[in-house]
Amino acid sequence: NKAACYDKEGRVEDSMGECNKALDLKPGNVKALFRRGKAYLALNQLDEAMADMRQLLTIEPGSQAAQQQVQLIKGRQRQQDNKDKAVFSKMFSKAPPPKKAPPAGGGSEGAGA
Structure with a gap:
């Protein structure tokens, strides 16, 4: 079985392609479903793997x-x-208050003119 060989070689996409071909021919092929699910997992496509x-x-x-x-x-x-919660909590946490601008007219501009 090509998918099993590709799987052993770490060729995840190739393994998935062979599984897709097998599932096109026989939708209930449990070996193809299992191998494709593992391939999805390896690619971090968790919803597809679970399906x-x-x-x-x-x-x-x-x-x-x-x-x-x-x-x-x-x-x-x-x-x-x-991980997602940590990222989003940082994104939406309270930002520090803005720095105050220096007072107007406090510089030496225009002095002695």
């Missing part, structure tokens, strides 16, 4: 491998949510 694993689990509810991947994806989603 593939959930579809696989509707076909094979007892799949331990898919259940493990779901837990891994959920963990990654929590990590991403925490």
Whole structure:
């Protein structure tokens, strides 16, 4: 199976392409769903990875491998949510008050004219 070979070589996009071909021919192909889900996870496309694993689990509810991947994806989603919260909290935290401008007319301009 080409997808498995590509997966072992770390060629994630190629593996995903082969999985897509297999799923076009047979939409319920559990091996292709599993490998594509893992490829999505490797690319940090968490929603797509979860969708593939959930579809696989509707076909094979007892799949331990898919259940493990779901837990891994959920963990990654929590990590991403925490990172997002940290970024957004910094973006929307109160800004320091603006610096006061120097008083008008306090300079030496125009003196002695």
